Each structure stands twice: as structure tokens, then as C-alpha cells.
Amino acid sequence: MTIIDGKMLAEKMQADLKLKVARLQSQGIVPGLLVILVGEDNASQIYVRNKARVADKIGIRSETLRLAENVSEQELLNVIEKYNKDDNWHGILVQLPLPNHINEGRILHAIDPKKDVDGFHSYNMGRLMAGNPAMVPSTPAGIVEMLRAYNVELSGKRAVVVGRSNIVGKPMAMMLLAENATVTIAHSKTENLATLTKEADVLVVAIGRANFVTADFIKSGAVVIDVGMNRDENGKLCGDVKFDEVSEVASLITPVPGGVGPMTITMLMEQTVEACMKSINNMTDDRRK
Ligand SMILES: NC(=O)C1=CN([C@@H]2O[C@H](COP(=O)(O)OP(=O)(O)OC[C@H]3O[C@@H](n4cnc5c(N)ncnc54)[C@H](OP(=O)(O)O)[C@@H]3O)[C@@H](O)[C@H]2O)C=CC1
Numbered sequence: 644m645t646i647i648d649g650k651m652l653a654e655k656m657q658a659d660l661k662l663k664v665a666r667l668q669s670q671g672i673v674p675g676l677l678v679i680l681v682g683e684d685n686a687s688q689i690y691v692r693n694k695a696r697v698a699d700k701i702g703i704r705s706e707t708l709r710l711a712e713n714v715s716e717q718e719l720l721n722v723i724e725k726y727n728k729d730d731n732w733h734g735i736l737v738q739l740p741l742p743n744h745i746n747e748g749r750i751l752h753a754i755d756p757k758k759d760v761d762g763f764h765s766y767n768m769g770r771l772m773a774g775n776p777a778m779v780p781s782t783p784a785g786i787v788e789m790l791r792a793y794n795v796e797l798s799g800k801r802a803v804v805v806g807r808s809n810i811v812g813k814p815m816a817m818m819l820l821a822e823n824a825t826v827t828i829a830h831s832k833t834e835n836l837a838t839l840t841k842e843a844d845v846l847v848v849a850i851g852r853a854n855f856v857t858a859d860f861i862k863s864g865a866v867v868i869d870v871g872m873n874r875d876e877n878g879k880l881c882g883d884v885k886f887d888e889v890s891e892v893a894s895l896i897t898p899v900p901g902g903v904g905p906m907t908i909t910m911l912m913e914q915t916v917e918a919c920m921k922s923i924n925n926m927t928d929d930r931r932k
């Protein structure tokens with residue numbers, strides 16, 4: 644069994660990105676990422692801090708806009724509109740979850756699809772579904788990168804994705820399909836879940852249930868990707884997969900921490916740089932017109 648080292652792969656990609664950003668900087672261009680955080684959710688605070696740290700390391704200018712828990716939907720929409728128009732910011736990200744009084748869909752739709760570095764706008768979701776992706780969600784994109792780096796064959800293989808959220812499960816299934824895997828999506832209503840997952844050559848678990856997936860869910864030699872970010876009964880960070888026993892059955896497995904998480908952040912940075920480069924090209928195109 645081999646442990647997929649997401650942290651190391653992420654650091655390697657960050658080093659490449661840093662060079663790319665340095666080249667842009669030498670032309671006087673600095674990619675900018677604006678993160679909007681509403682309220683005081685503990686986990687969100689940590690993720691947002693991690694994003695800012697990685698952005699800084701790569702040379703991306705980032706700012707975290709902190710809004711009060713009770714900010715109105717209209718105020719948040721106004722803020723987004725302001726940054727949509729501001730050419731200094733190439734990426735805009737609204738950290739999820741949002742407080743209940745705010746309609747998440749309405750907020751995500753307000754972000755200019757060109758600046759939607761999370762890939763959550765339905766325009767970008769549609770592009771992914773149509774097989775012509777533009778901005779894509781960073782978690783599944785990072786997983787595809789990891790599978791590629793570890794030479795995991797996907798074409799013709801059985802892939803099972805457990806979880807059907809718009810930010811992980813659904814886009815993950817689309818990306819695996821694009822790699823010619825035979826894809827099944829499972830969720831909380833799925834019957835005989837372990838029988839289904841036992842057929843998977845590649846199993847992606849994104850449900851948010853600490854240590855839910857045990858060795859009896861796993862086909863011998865399967866590749867297991869654990870997206871979960873949970874706290875166990877001792878408050879320790881853990882995934883959706885019981886690592887100790889599943890790693891005995893799997894051929895490749897991601898750990899938590901050090902697996903999917905660092906890749907998520909890195910892909911977000913890559914899309915920010917991408918958005919910046921595209922915006923420059925568009926400006927040049929406009930001048931040519
Ligand atoms: N490492 C990273 O970069 C990231 C980690 N995460 C983590 O991944 C996990 C999932 O996140 P997210 O997709 O946003 O979560 P959501 O809560 O939005 O979705 C969870 C999904 O899991 C399904 N589910 C829940 N319980 C079960 C069960 N017992 N059996 C089968 N399916 C089940 C739900 O089914 P149904 O639809 O029927 O309710 C739902 O589709 C969380 O722990 C989150 O913190 C998330 C994003 C990035």
C-alpha cells in the first residue's frame with residue numbers, strides 16, 4: 644500500500660506556480676484573490692487563514708474581507724458587485740457555508756463567472772457538464788491531479804463517488820467521467836452502500852462522517868480518496884475513511900490531514916493565476932479590436 648502524499652505534491656505545484664507568478668510580476672502584473680468570509684465559523688477561519696498563507700507564499704496578492712454574521716444578503720451582493728468591477732482582483736471566493744438567512748445560490752450567481760475561482764457558478768458548472776470546462780471546483784480538480792501524479796488508470800475503471808454535493812461529489816463524478824471511468828454516485832439514500840463501494844476500483848468519499856468507511860467497504864487493491872474533514876471524539880482531525888484498517892486493503896490511499904486538503908488550496912491558487920492570465924489576454928484582445 645502507498646500513501647498518496649498530497650502535501651508534497653501540493654508543495655511541488657506551488658513551487659511551479661511561484662515561478663509563473665514571478666514571470667507575471669516582472670511584467671508588472673500581480674494576480675489578486677479576494678476571499679469573503681461571513682461570520683465566525685471556526686473551521687472556515689482556519690481554511691481562510693491557510694489560503695491566505697499559501698497565496699502569500701506563491702506571490703498572489705490576497706485579502707480576506709470579513710463580514711459580520713448578520714450582514715444582509717443585499718450588502719453581500721453589493722460587495723461582490725464592487726469587486727466584480729475591480730480589475731485588480733482576478734479571483735473572488737465566498738467561503739461556505741453561509742449563514743442561513745443568506746441564499747447561497749443567489750450569492751454564488753452574483754460572482755462574475757470569469758472571477759469564480761471556486762467554479763461554483765452555474766455557468767461554470769454547466770461548462771464542466773458540457774465537457775468544455777472553464778473554472779472548475781478545486782477539490783475534485785486536485786483529486787484528478789493526484790490520481791494523474793500517481794499514474795492511476797481511470798479509463799474503463801469502476802469509480803464510485805460517495806456524496807453528491809455541488810462542490811465535491813457532483814463535479815468529481817463529471818471529472819471522472821471525462822477521464823472515461825464508469826461512474827456511480829452514492830448518497831444518504833443509497834441502499835447497500837458497502838456492496839456498491841466494494842465494486843469500486845477508485846473510491847472517492849465526501850460525506851462528512853468521521854471514520855464512516857471501514858475495510859469491508861473496500862475492494863482489495865482499490866484506490867481510496869478521502870475528502871472528509873471531521874473531528875473525532877477526541878477532537879482530532881480525521882477523514883471519512885477509517886485509515887488504519889482501510890489502508891490494509893487499498894493499494895493507494897490519501898491521508899487526512901496531508902491528502903486532499905492541501906491540493907484543494909493549491910488548485911484554487913492555480914485557477915487564480917489562470918484567471919489573471921486570461922484577463923490580460925482579454926485586455927490585449929480588446930485593444931486589438
Ligand atoms: N479536503 C477538502 O478540501 C474539502 C473537504 N470537505 C469535506 O468533505 C466532506 C463533504 O463535504 P461536502 O460535499 O461539502 O458535504 P455536504 O454535507 O454538502 O454533502 C454530504 C453528502 O454526503 C452524503 N451523505 C451523508 N451521509 C451519508 C451516508 N451515511 N452515506 C452515504 N452518503 C452520505 C449526503 O447525502 P444526501 O445528498 O442524500 O444528503 C451528501 O450528498 C466534509 O467533511 C467537508 O468538510 C469539503 C470540501 C473540501
Ligand SMILES: Nc1nc(=O)c2c([nH]1)NC[C@@H]1CN(c3ccc(C(=O)N[C@@H](CCC(=O)O)C(=O)O)cc3)C=[N+]21
Pocket residue numbers: 689690693736737738739740761781872880899900901902903904905907908
Ligand atoms: N467557497 C469555498 N471554497 C472552498 O474550497 C471551501 C469552502 N468554501 N468551504 C469549506 C471547504 C473545505 N475546504 C478545505 C480546504 C483546505 C483544507 C486543508 O487544507 N486541510 C488540511 C488540514 C487543515 C487543518 O489542519 O485543519 C489537510 O487536509 O491537510 C481543508 C478543507 C475548502 N472548502
